Amino acid sequence: MSTTSEVAPGANLALIRKERGLSQARLARMANVSVSLLSKIEVGDRALTPTVAATIGKALGLSMAEVLGKARVAEDDEERLTALRSAVRDYDLPGRAQVEEAAVLDAVESVREARDAARVHQVLARLPGLLRSATTHAHSVNTVEAWMTLAEVYSSVYWLAARHRWMDMAELAVTRQRWAVEQRANPLGEAIAARDRAGAYLNGGDAEGGLMVVDRAIARAESTLSGEDRAFAVGVLNLRGMTLAGRLEDKAEGAREAERHIASAERVADEWFSGGDANRHSMIFGPQNTATHVLATRLDLGRPQEALEVAENLDAVLDGLPATRVAPSRLNVARAHLDVGNREAALANLSAAWEAAPQMARIHPTAREVFRVLASLHRRSNPELLRLSHMSGMPL
Structure with a gap:
């Protein structure tokens, strides 16, 4: 069965169910969801939410990403994707040619700009070459900064893979990211890597596992970092934590966990970033991005009216x-x-x-x-x- 799909998630779920020879009633029983909800999702009268996708995926032995359907790349991007997979595989094989630091940093900035603008095709086009040059540079100079640069490139690989629901690449990217920051002591890099690793749990539909990663990473950041670095690390980890909490099947437990992470994120944002959100290593934290995550979390908890209340001043939040x-x-x-x-x-x-x-x-x-x-x-x-x-x- 293929879960690479150009159809919408609800329609993809219907295809998966039929390929497995399951009736709607049988799948509903397996996943402990109502037949009415499943029927409405399949015909397009209700949206398939990430939480329901994760629940059904667990019953089918699939990740949430597989239920939603992996996104295809354009035909002319297939070669670039193959090149990217090859570069990820060669993580410990630096090139022989000398790499100039300035060229690497310029390329990293170019990918940051393309990523911020959501120019997905440009990110894919630039990552294979950048990953190889950043790998060579890090192995050559062996500094904290060079390894952090390489970790940021792997973070962009994770971002690209997660957007397309390529979970094999996403999970490998966060493993490589963690490996890069561990080459030289870098607590901030470790926190960002943990944030992305928890994201791989999120995309896989394992909110509980992701929350364990987040809580452990927050405790480590609080003990190893200080000042604005500590605030930024704790902040971005709490954003991931509230998102994961919103995806818990037990919505009462999810609400408790979400409020804990929301309160922590808002407190840190107000204390350290009241002048505006900070963008560091392709991560954003501050009052505005916290508000966007609160909106999403309220919605995932099944509280759309509360989400819309957060969105009342949306233009200012997104500015x-x-x-x-x-x-x-x-x-x-x-x-x-x-x-x-x-x-x-x-x-x-x-x-x-x-x-x-x-x-x-x-x-x-x-x-x-x-x-x-x-x-x-x-x-x-x-x-x-x-x-x-x-x-x-x-x-x-």
Whole structure:
């Protein structure tokens, strides 16, 4: 069975169920979800949420990412993906040619800019060569800074893989990232690597495991770092923690864990970053990004109205944040509006997400799922849905 799919997540779930010869009733019993919910998800009347995808995946022996469906790359990107996999494999094999530090740093900055702008194709195009040159440079000079640069490149590899739900590459990337920061003592690098490792648990549907990684990393950061480095590390780890808590199957436990991480993140953000969010090593932390994560967490906890309350001042929250934060936040608001029955607001936010980051929206499971549900619910021609259909390649 292939879980690489160009269909929306709910439709992909239906394909997986049928390929396994399961009835809706049988799968619903296995996953402990209602037949009504499963039926609505498959026909497009309800969105398949990450939490439900993880629950069904666990029953099927699949990761959440596999249920949502891995995103394909364009035909002309296949060679670049193969080159990237090869570079990840050769993590301890530096090249023979000398690499100039300035050239590596310029290339890292170029990938940062492409990543912040959610230009997915450019990130993929630039990563294979950068990964090899950063590897060679780190092995050559053996400094904390060089190994941290290499770790940041692996973080971008993880980001790219996670966006496409390529879990094998995502898990290998975070392993390599951790290896890089361990070559020379680097507590901040370790904290960022732990944040990405917990993300691999998140994408795999194991929220409990991810929370264990986060809590252990917070304790270590608090004991090994000080000042703004400590605040930044604890902050980004708490953002990951609240997201993981929102995905717990036990929503009462999820709410307790989420509030703990939310309170810690907000306190650190107010104390250290009240002047604005900080962007370090392709990570962002501060009051604005904390608010976007609170919004997403409230939604994952099944509280769409609370999520919309966080979003009341959304333009100000998103002002100055990169497209990689703007688009997912708009998608979460679109999903919240769907949950409360406001189709027009859902469509407006879906369109805003596409405008902010079209390459990300094309492969984002929430973007594809919200579009599918809106197309099903409208049941008539809609100019904006038609425009998004042309942009996404998804039929009405």
